[in-house]
Each structure stands twice: as C-alpha cells, then as structure tokens.
Amino acid sequence: MSQEPTTTQTGSGIEAVALLPEPAMRLRDVSVAFSGRMAVRNVTFDVAANKVTSMIGPSGSGKTTLLRSLNRLHDLTKGAVVKGEIQLGDIDVYGNELPTTLLRSRIGMVFQRPNPFPTMSIYDNVVSGLRFNGIKKKSILDEAAESALISAALWDSVKDRMKAHASTLSGGEQQRLCIARALAVEPEVLLMDEPTSSLDPVSTQRIEELMVELKNRVTIIIVTHNMQQAARVSDDCAFLLMAEDRAGELIEFAPTTKIFNNPSDSRTLDYIQGRFG
Amino acid sequence: MTDVLAQLPPDPLLERRRLVQSIATKTQRRRAVRSSLFIGLLSACLAMAIVPLFFVIYALIVRGGHVLTWVFITKVPVQPTLFEQDQIGGIGNAILGSLVVDLVAALIAVPLGVILGLYLSETETRWANGLRRAAEIMTGLPSILLGIFAYIYIVTTMQSFSGFAASIALAMLMTPVITKAAETALRSVPRTLTEAGLALGARQSKVSLRVVLPVATPGIITGVLLALARAIGETAPLLFVIGASINYEWNPFHQMAALPMMTFTYSSAAYDSQHAAAWGIGLMLVIIVLVLNASARLIAAFMRRERH
Ligand SMILES: Nc1ncnc2c1ncn2[C@@H]1O[C@H](COP(=O)(O)OP(=O)(O)OP(=O)(O)O)[C@@H](O)[C@H]1O
Ligand SMILES: [Mg+2]
Numbered sequence: 001m002s003q004e005p006t007t008t009q010t011g012s013g014i015e016a017v018a019l020l021p022e023p024a025m026r027l028r029d030v031s032v033a034f035s036g037r038m039a040v041r042n043v044t045f046d047v048a049a050n051k052v053t054s055m056i057g058p059s060g061s062g063k064t065t066l067l068r069s070l071n072r073l074h075d076l077t078k079g080a081v082v083k084g085e086i087q088l089g090d091i092d093v094y095g096n097e098l099p100t101t102l103l104r105s106r107i108g109m110v111f112q113r114p115n116p117f118p119t120m121s122i123y124d125n126v127v128s129g130l131r132f133n134g135i136k137k138k139s140i141l142d143e144a145a146e147s148a149l150i151s152a153a154l155w156d157s158v159k160d161r162m163k164a165h166a167s168t169l170s171g172g173e174q175q176r177l178c179i180a181r182a183l184a185v186e187p188e189v190l191l192m193d194e195p196t197s198s199l200d201p202v203s204t205q206r207i208e209e210l211m212v213e214l215k216n217r218v219t220i221i222i223v224t225h226n227m228q229q230a231a232r233v234s235d236d237c238a239f240l241l242m243a244e245d246r247a248g249e250l251i252e253f254a255p256t257t258k259i260f261n262n263p264s265d266s267r268t269l270d271y272i273q274g275r276f277g
Numbered sequence: 278m279t280d281v282l283a284q285l286p287p288d289p290l291l292e293r294r295r296l297v298q299s300i301a302t303k304t305q306r307r308r309a310v311r312s313s314l315f316i317g318l319l320s321a322c323l324a325m326a327i328v329p330l331f332f333v334i335y336a337l338i339v340r341g342g343h344v345l346t347w348v349f350i351t352k353v354p355v356q357p358t359l360f361e362q363d364q365i366g367g368i369g370n371a372i373l374g375s376l377v378v379d380l381v382a383a384l385i386a387v388p389l390g391v392i393l394g395l396y397l398s399e400t401e402t403r404w405a406n407g408l409r410r411a412a413e414i415m416t417g418l419p420s421i422l423l424g425i426f427a428y429i430y431i432v433t434t435m436q437s438f439s440g441f442a443a444s445i446a447l448a449m450l451m452t453p454v455i456t457k458a459a460e461t462a463l464r465s466v467p468r469t470l471t472e473a474g475l476a477l478g479a480r481q482s483k484v485s486l487r488v489v490l491p492v493a494t495p496g497i498i499t500g501v502l503l504a505l506a507r508a509i510g511e512t513a514p515l516l517f518v519i520g521a522s523i524n525y526e527w528n529p530f531h532q533m534a535a536l537p538m539m540t541f542t543y544s545s546a547a548y549d550s551q552h553a554a555a556w557g558i559g560l561m562l563v564i565i566v567l568v569l570n571a572s573a574r575l576i577a578a579f580m581r582r583e584r585h
Contacts, residue, residue, distance in 0.1 A: 109472075111472070118492055131487075133477075181473075
C-alpha cells in the first residue's frame with residue numbers, strides 16, 4: 001500500500017485530503033441488474049478528486065441505481081447484482097480488502113428526501129455517523145459537530161438548539177443537517193441523489209453554493225434532473241440514457257462545459273435542449 | 278353573435294365536461310342517501326359491538342362496585358363464617374400476586390418478543406416465515422394449553438406450584454402478541470432511515486438498535502400494554518400452576534394469589550359476600566384493562582408528538 005494521507009488528525013485536514021491521487025473513484029464496465037433485469041450497463045468513467053461530477057439523464061436511466069452501487073447500498077436488495085469494477089482510490093469497492101462498513105464511512109451519501117433520524121436531536125444526528133463508527137469522546141464529537149454544521153451552513157441557526165429534535169427544522173434545514181451528518185464522518189466522496197428536488201429555490205441555492213465550497217473537502221457526485229444545477233455546480237458531467245431494453249447506458253462523459261456547449265453525441269444535445277426525457 | 282357560436286362545431290372537451298357535470302348533479306342525491314345509509318349500518322354494527330361491553334361494566338358496577346373499598350384493596354382475605362358471613366377481608370394478596378406474576382411474565386416476554394420482531398422484520402427466509410406462522414398459531418391456542426405446558430415442564434421439574442410457572446405460561450401468551458406488534462411497528466419504519474444509517478458506515482445491528490428500534494418504540498409499547506391487558510385477566514394459564522396464598526407473597530418461586538384466580542374461586546364459593554367480592558374483582562380487572570388500553574394510546578400519541 002502506498003502511504004497516501006487520507007485524513008489526518010493534525011491541522012484542518014484539508015491540505016491532507018488535497019493530496020489524494022486522482023481520480024477519487026474509477027468505474028469500469030459497471031453493470032447493475034435487478035433479478036436478472038439490467039438497469040445499468042457497462043458504465044465507465046473516472047471521478048476526479050475534489051471536483052463535482054454530475055449525472056444527468058431521463059427518469060429511469062439508472063442514475064440512482066448507479067450512484068447506489070458506489071457505496072454498495074445494493075447489497076441490501078435481494079436479487080441485485082453489480083458487475084464490473086469500482087475503485088475508491090486504489091481500493092476495490094467490491095473486493096474484500098476493506099469491510100463494507102469502513103468503505104461506507106469513506107463514501108458519504110445524501111438522499112433525495114431529507115431523512116434525519118427522527119428520534120435523535122440535531123446534535124445526535126450530526127454525530128451519529130461518528131458514534132456508529134465507534135467514536136465516543138465528547139470533545140471529538142463536539143468539534144466534529146461544529147465543523148460539519150458550519151460546512152453545511154447550518155451552524156448559526158442551530159447552535160442554540162442542538163438538543164431540539166431534528167424534525168423541528170424546516171425541510172431545507174433538515175437536508176443541510178443530513179449533509180452535515182454525512183460530512184461529520186469526513187468522507188472522501190459524497191454521493192448526492194437529487195438533494196434539492198424536494199426543496200424550495202432558496203434552500204436549493206444554499207445547497208448549490210455549499211457544494212462548490214465543499215469541493216476542497218470532498219469529492220462530490222450528484223444526480224440531478226435540473227440542467228441548470230448540473231451546469232452551475234459540476235465540473236464533469238455524465239449523461240445516461242436507456243437503451244432499447246431500458247437498461248441505462250452512459251452516452252457521454254465530459255467536462256460540464258463541453259456537455260452543455262458542444263456535446264459529441266446528438267442525443268446529449270437533444271436531452272439538454274429538452275427534446276426528450 | 279350567439280348564432281355564430283352555435284354554428285361552430287361542438288368542442289368534444291366541453292361536451293364531455295357538460296356530460297360529467299350533468300350526471301354528477303343528477304346522481305348526487307342518490308349517492309348522498311347511499312352514503313348515509315352506509316354510515317348508519319356501520320354505526321349499528323359499532324353499537325352491537327359496544328353495547329355488551331357497557332352491559333358488562335354496568336352489571337359489574339351494580340353488583341361489585343360497593344365492594345371496592347380501601348380495606349378490600351389492601352387487606353388479605355378472611356374466610357367468612359356462619360356467624361360473620363360478611364367478613365371477607367381484602368384482595369391485597371391477589372393484587373400483589375398479579376402484579377409480580379405479570380411483571381415477571383413481561384420481563385420474559387418483552388425482550389423475547391422484541392428480538393423476534395426485529396428478526397422477523399429484517400429477514401424473509403423460510404425460517405422466518407415458519408416462525409411467523411408459529412407465532413400466529415400460538416396466539417390462537419386455547420390459553421389453558423399454556424397452563425398445561427407450564428404444569429408439565431415447570432411445576433413438575435421444580436416440584437412445586439409457583440408464581441414463576443404462571444409467569445412462564447403468561448409469557449408464552451404475551452410473546453407472540455408482542456412479536457407481531459413489534460414486527461409491524463419495525464416494518465413501518467421508513468427504509469430510507471436504515472439506508473442513511475448504513476451509508477454512514479454503521480453495522481446493520483447498530484442501525485436496528487439505534488435508529489429503527491427507537492422509531493418503532495411507540496408501536497411496540499402499545500403492543501406490550503395490550504398483551505399485558507390480555508394476560509392480566511387470564512385464568513386458564515394459572516389454573517394448574519400458581520397454587521394459592523392468602524398472604525402477601527413477594528417471592529415468585531412460591532405459590533401465589535392472583536386476581537383472576539380469586540374471581541374464579543370466589544364465584545363458586547358458599548357465601549354471598551364472596552360472590553360480591555368476585556364481582557368486585559371483575560370490575561377491578563375491567564378497570565385495569567381499560568387503564569392499560571388508555572395508557573397504550575396516550576403513550577403512543579405522546580411519543581409521536583414529542584418528535585414533531
Ligand atoms: N430495487 C429495485 N428493484 C428492481 N428494479 C429497480 C430497483 N431500483 C431501480 N430499479 C429499476 O432500475 C431502473 C433505473 O432506476 P433508477 O431509480 O436508477 O432511475 P433514475 O435514473 O434514478 O430515475 P429518476 O430520475 O426517476 O430518479 C428502473 O427501471 C427501475 O425500475
Ligand atoms: Mg433516481
């Protein structure tokens with residue numbers, strides 16, 4: 001094993017993360033099937049470290065399915081099979097070098113609808129990931145909670161009511177709480193599945209700003225139906241589309257500016273101009 | 278102007294809208310009548326279900342209400358004699374007995390039921406299905422069989438009647454009820470919470486205990502209280518195993534008194550005062566069951582509100 005620093009205890013940790021070798025994740029011929037039915041077929045691309053990579057495509061093109069294969073969330077689904085190669089740095093995600101729990105603590109996830117743990121307070125929500133991973137020391141938890149909440153632009157509005165239930169927050173605040181909860185574990189990669197689709201324009205804008213600010217801390221992969229959002233926040237963009245048999249395929253992967261200004265595939269252009277999907 | 282409009286070809290959309298509205302208006306009365314008939318029928322059924330309950334409670338209050346005094350609740354029983362036919366003492370021993378026996382039963386049934394519920398809610402194997410079926414059959418068994426089971430396996434091995442044997446029989450009655458309630462409550466916890474926990478790097482067991490179980494707790498508590506309400510009034514499981522005691526008995530490994538047993542013995546006893554006491558205990562059991570039911574609802578409602 002090469003000795004690349006992941007997160008270190010000293011300093012802010014930000015410089016250390018920046019040293020990660022590119023790419024952060026590597027997908028090679030990734031296919032996902034549910035009970036024999038292909039949902040995603042042969043997707044290959046690299047996710048650049050400390051960049052935002054967006055995945056766009058019509059409904060049913062397998063964006064969620066592909067995203068969830070990256071942190072092995074399909075392991076829970078009976079009949080789901082993931083083929084191909086997925087790497088986090090130089091670790092094989094589906095190999096057995098790294099236990100799934102440790103892998104998932106290095107790849108955070110934010111879901112389509114805010115899903116804070118309803119029985120926990122705001123504070124307990126933020127530090128839940130750390131506790132799940134065996135960290136108990138109050139000083140570490142307090143520091144991580146503050147740092148994650150600041151990064152998620154939520155600190156100022158919740159610092160005086162950390163004991164309140166998470167459900168007392170607005171939808172937008174709950175989603176930012178979920179982002180803070182994911183960030184507190186200091187993941188290298190953050191997966192976001194349409195994180196703003198259930199939010200109002202103001203909360204959406206805050207979360208978009210956040211993604212750009214978070215770039216030097218984590219690598220972000222975001223699924224979105226909102227073209228402007230993909231264009232605004234992402235550096236690279238993957239366009240997926242269903243084939244004849246309705247399995248999602250990668251049509252084009254390129255820097256976002258290229259996808260939106262000068263795509264190589266005519267289907268990409270059609271989709272971006274809203275001609276189908 | 279109107280002539281011009283009339284000459285235009287009919288707009289199919291407008292035609293259909295007019296048709297829908299005219300039919301809806303014509304049938305509106307009929308539908309309203311039908312709906313109120315249905316509500317009437319439902320209310321009648323509800324009344325048929327509730328009226329017997331009120332008759333039972335009424336009878337219990339008339340015949341047993343006067344017996345429920347402080348002395349009756351706190352003292353131990355006294356055997357009436359020909360000369361003092363009204364001396365009856367109290368049922369403190371039976372209250373304590375029921376309390377201890379049901380508490381021990383709950384201590385066994387609650388963890389067992391919750392663990393089984395957790396298992397059933399998370400697995401879809403043959404084993405799990407078999408277990409679920411077994412639990413359903415258990416809830417349907419005549420409760421006297423549980424008493425016989427406890428007699429054969431507990432009383433004969435320990436060579437004595439005991440409150441503990443009764444607790445085992447009642448625990449067997451409660452466990453499947455709690456299992457079912459726990460499974461239902463756990464299954465209704467949104468899947469996305471489990472996924473959120475796992476995505477943070479938690480083990481499945483940790484997610485179950487820290488995330489899923491707390492969300493399901495109100496439902497589980499309701500199930501536990503309803504199971505308790507059912508257990509507390511059961512006589513058959515106790516019949517062959519609990520023995521008897523006329524003193525305050527704390528030790529569950531000794532013979533004990535219990536409320537339903539006391540009703541059973543008093544109702545076939547010789548003196549009128551004993552019959553009245555049987556009614557009184559019956560009334561008390563109904564009150565306890567109602568209180569347990571009400572608290573089940575209150576606790577669940579309170580816990581749900583707490584987090585909103
Ligand atoms: N657990 C599952 N079991 C069976 N089929 C599934 C499962 N999850 C997804 N699929 C199928 O996989 C295909 C892709 O679904 P997916 O949710 O990945 O699409 P998506 O691109 O995220 O769509 P949307 O934009 O609507 O969210 C669909 O045909 C869907 O029915
Ligand atoms: Mg999706």
